[in-house]
Amino acid sequence: MKRRTCAGGKVSLPALGLGCWSFGGTDQDYWGPQDERETERLVARALEVGCNYFDTAEIYNDGASEEALGRALGKRRGEALIGSKVLPSHCTRTEMITRCEASLRRLRTDFLDLYMIHWPLDTAAPGPGGRHPSLQEALETMETLKRQGKIRHIGVSNFGVMQLKEALDTGVEIAVNELPYGLLCRAIEWEILPFCREHDIGIIAYMTLMQGILTDRFQDFDTLPPNRTRTRHFSSRRSGTRHGEEGLEALTLETVRAVQSAAREWGMRTEQAALAWAIEEPAMTCCLAGMRTMEQLEANVRAVETVLTDAQRRRLDEISRPLLEAWGRSVDLWESPARSRTR
Numbered sequence: 001m002k003r004r005t006c007a008g009g010k011v012s013l014p015a016l017g018l019g020c021w022s023f024g025g026t027d028q029d030y031w032g033p034q035d036e037r038e039t040e041r042l043v044a045r046a047l048e049v050g051c052n053y054f055d056t057a058e059i060y061n062d063g064a065s066e067e068a069l070g071r072a073l074g075k076r077r078g079e080a081l082i083g084s085k086v087l088p089s090h091c092t093r094t095e096m097i098t099r100c101e102a103s104l105r106r107l108r109t110d111f112l113d114l115y116m117i118h119w120p121l122d123t124a125a126p127g128p129g130g131r132h133p134s135l136q137e138a139l140e141t142m143e144t145l146k147r148q149g150k151i152r153h154i155g156v157s158n159f160g161v162m163q164l165k166e167a168l169d170t171g172v173e174i175a176v177n178e179l180p181y182g183l184l185c186r187a188i189e190w191e192i193l194p195f196c197r198e199h200d201i202g203i204i205a206y207m208t209l210m211q212g213i214l215t216d217r218f219q220d221f222d223t224l225p226p227n228r229t230r231t232r233h234f235s236s237r238r239s240g241t242r243h244g245e246e247g248l249e250a251l252t253l254e255t256v257r258a259v260q261s262a263a264r265e266w267g268m269r270t271e272q273a274a275l276a277w278a279i280e281e282p283a284m285t286c287c288l289a290g291m292r293t294m295e296q297l298e299a300n301v302r303a304v305e306t307v308l309t310d311a312q313r314r315r316l317d318e319i320s321r322p323l324l325e326a327w328g329r330s331v332d333l334w335e336s337p338a339r340s341r342t343r
């Protein structure tokens with residue numbers, strides 16, 4: 001598996017990371033029930049092929065994702081890199097320390113390779129005690145956790161340029177920023193991506209396959225499960241959306257179909273073209289995919305090893321450009337630009 005480094009070469013991640021949001025899920029959870037034996041097989045196979053970055057968060061299935069990952073890794077923890085995230089409302093000093101220790105317990109480990117603030121603090125609800133933590137306090141607490149050996153590197157997620165500047169002003173080293181990136185969500189290219197590249201902050205991309213929409217599985221949007229139609233691509237008439245906009249459904253579908261057709265022409269699967277395109281972006285350190293079956297893992301591993309020709313890359317750039325232009329600069333996939341949490 002190809003690897004990329006960031007943060008002055010201190011962090012090395014595989015091109016493909018395993019998104020663990022579905023792990024430990026039940027039928028009450030976002031991704032529905034996830035079979036524990038399949039999770040164990042997935043984790044073992046991912047380690048075998050060098051896809052050894054596992055991305056989780058305290059909020060995923062209310063801690064059950066971390067627990068399932070910890071169980072699946074078992075004695076092979078040493079071969080893995082684990083990234084977890086703390087909610088912005090848990091970022092006061094005492095709360096973050098408690099939350100980090102709880103994550104470590106659930107993951108059955110004594111350190112996290114990456115600990116990230118899940119969303120910018122300025123949009124967070126107040127934490128326990130009704131207090132809003134400051135970014136300074138949050139990052140200094142992460143520094144303490146780093147000094148104590150409980151975390152190896154500090155990261156953020158969904159931070160825009162303004163928020164990154166504020167973070168860098170604290171003097172704390174930010175190793176990565178986890179952001180949405182793929183052919184259907186290129187908005188970070190306007191400002192955040194160049195800023196991260198300039199400051200050697202790695203980018204971990206999420207939803208590169210747009211929750212399975214950018215694969216060969218769906219030919220139209222009528223059969224999509226409702227939890228996958230909540231982003232700004234979809235009309236606010238769909239349940240669960242909160243952006244209040246018209247959405248970009250026709251253009252999104254047109255883009256998906258054009259990628260599917262180009263991939264078919266090249267003898268590739270759609271996810272292969274989509275993942276290969278995203279990881280070839282030089283500022284990208286790692287692309288995540290939530291994978292729930294061995295078939296998906298094998299297909300995605302093959303995909304990131306694919307090298308596109310210049311002509312193929314240019315064609316995918318062109319296919320996805322109208323959606324990039326229509327979408328605009330706002331990076332938050334779920335909120336309207338006026339209420340974007342990423343600034």
Ligand SMILES: NC(=O)c1ccc[n+]([C@@H]2O[C@H](COP(=O)([O-])OP(=O)(O)OC[C@H]3O[C@@H](n4cnc5c(N)ncnc54)[C@H](OP(=O)(O)O)[C@@H]3O)[C@@H](O)[C@H]2O)c1
Pocket residue numbers: 018019020021022031055056118157158178179205206207208209210211212213215216217271288289290291292295296297299300
């Ligand atoms: N930092 C953040 O705010 C943030 C936000 C979102 C996600 N994330 C992270 O990013 C990870 C990935 O995001 P995500 O899981 O939401 O979306 P995703 O990776 O775009 O989509 C995952 C889904 O795509 C389908 N899939 C994956 N590979 C496939 C293949 N080869 N062929 C067909 N279908 C395939 C599977 O659907 P089925 O389930 O139907 O099989 C899978 O559950 C998460 O697990 C999480 O770790 C972070």
